[in-house]
Amino acid sequence: MLSTNSFINGKASEEDRKWMWRALSLARLSEGCTRPNPPVGAVVVKNGVEIGSGRHLKAGGPHAEVNAFDSCRKSAVGSTLYVTLEPCSTTGRTPPCTDRILREGVSRVVVGCIDRNSRHCGKGIELLRQHGVEVVTGICEADALKLVEPFFKHISTGMPFVTLKLGMTMDGRIADRYGTSQWITGEPARRQVQQLRRRADAVMVGSGTVLADNPSLLCRIGGGDNLLRVAVDSRAKTAKQWRRWKIFTDQAAGRTIVATGEDRVADFSAAQANGVRVWGFKLDPDGHLPLTDLLRRLGAETNAMHLLCEGGGGLAGALHHNGLVDEYRLFQAPAILNDGRAMAAFSFGEHRLADMRRLKIVKVQRVGSDLLTVLRPDGGPSAN
Numbered sequence: 001m002l003s004t005n006s007f008i009n010g011k012a013s014e015e016d017r018k019w020m021w022r023a024l025s026l027a028r029l030s031e032g033c034t035r036p037n038p039p040v041g042a043v044v045v046k047n048g049v050e051i052g053s054g055r056h057l058k059a060g061g062p063h064a065e066v067n068a069f070d071s072c073r074k075s076a077v078g079s080t081l082y083v084t085l086e087p088c089s090t091t092g093r094t095p096p097c098t099d100r101i102l103r104e105g106v107s108r109v110v111v112g113c114i115d116r117n118s119r120h121c122g123k124g125i126e127l128l129r130q131h132g133v134e135v136v137t138g139i140c141e142a143d144a145l146k147l148v149e150p151f152f153k154h155i156s157t158g159m160p161f162v163t164l165k166l167g168m169t170m171d172g173r174i175a176d177r178y179g180t181s182q183w184i185t186g187e188p189a190r191r192q193v194q195q196l197r198r199r200a201d202a203v204m205v206g207s208g209t210v211l212a213d214n215p216s217l218l219c220r221i222g223g224g225d226n227l228l229r230v231a232v233d234s235r236a237k238t239a240k241q242w243r244r245w246k247i248f249t250d251q252a253a254g255r256t257i258v259a260t261g262e263d264r265v266a267d268f269s270a271a272q273a274n275g276v277r278v279w280g281f282k283l284d285p286d287g288h289l290p291l292t293d294l295l296r297r298l299g300a301e302t303n304a305m306h307l308l309c310e311g312g313g314g315l316a317g318a319l320h321h322n323g324l325v326d327e328y329r330l331f332q333a334p335a336i337l338n339d340g341r342a343m344a345a346f347s348f349g350e351h352r353l354a355d356m357r358r359l360k361i362v363k364v365q366r367v368g369s370d371l372l373t374v375l376r377p378d379g380g381p382s383a384n
Helices: 014-028 064-070 097-104 123-130 141-147 149-157 187-199 207-213 265-273 291-302 313-321
Strands: 041-046 049-055 080-085 108-113 134-137 161-168 173-175 202-206 228-232 256-261 277-281 306-309 327-332 360-367 370-376
Touching: 014 041, 014 049, 014 064, 014 080, 014 108, 014 141, 041 064, 049 064, 064 080, 064 097, 080 141, 097 123, 108 123, 108 141, 123 134, 141 149, 149 161, 161 173, 161 187, 161 313, 187 306, 187 327, 187 360, 187 370, 202 207, 202 313, 207 228, 207 313, 228 291, 256 265, 256 291, 265 277, 277 291, 306 313
Parallel strands: 080 108, 108 134, 161 306, 161 327, 202 228, 202 306, 228 256, 256 277
Antiparallel strands: 041 049, 041 080, 327 370, 360 370
């Protein structure tokens, strides 16, 4: 893992942290909107006053630094630019941001984290320094890195960062024996899930969730206009009555992808005519869909950087079993279902206690009357 410490130069202050927090808050508004580019925010400050700000809005559009300079109310000569990610120094769909920074006469640039893209890593910073600009890096670095973690995983592995979200009882049940799951957790937890959808590039569920809940999987709080929906349905259980399911028939049907067995693709021909994309895969000898192949294809064909999985138990268990989960967000209601035949949060294969995978608790937080536990694999984001 590249550390920005080798690039630290100049003097940081509480004022620097204050303005970097402002830039980070702008960048967070762009999560889920910029693929395959990272969400970035920028603020221009002169004599202790913000004179301009901006964020990257969409791929192909101006970068955050350019939008910040374009919004300036006065000359940026002698100002400080705060940007959450190292400015680019190469020409892509837009010109290098370092060129614009130098033209504006900025005297100081404060960076949240270094870009791990090999095309840019450290090069923008060195270029600015060669032209006499003071550069400070590593300000609010942990938060800046977390913001672009899905982007870094995508450029290094070609696969999306996977967040697994589950709402469950204290005894680990996500639905009763009849498939009823609405609602186990309370409204505050459900609002957090909508925030997760707004930030993600794609949301994924198994066929059982489609059959039981008929979810739209859309973001209900604004944003999420580019959100993809992925249904894992290896045996085409949703194909026969496809008109019943919202993800196949609503106004966003063109953003739905079905992953199924290669011999079941034709079963979805009617849904395909309605704009649904159907991807066929060779199933393993046990009839399971190869999730690693699905994630690779999702990264390659849609540039999805952040995938939110909302279950059910079989899909959650398979992702966990294959080491494909980068972050677990488990919402537990203060309730015990006490039914051995109810649906378990993780139900894939058989495992001995000695083979149990242990995770690292990152955060425990009360959300309304529920409890949120955030966990991660000990080794960080999956390299699969």
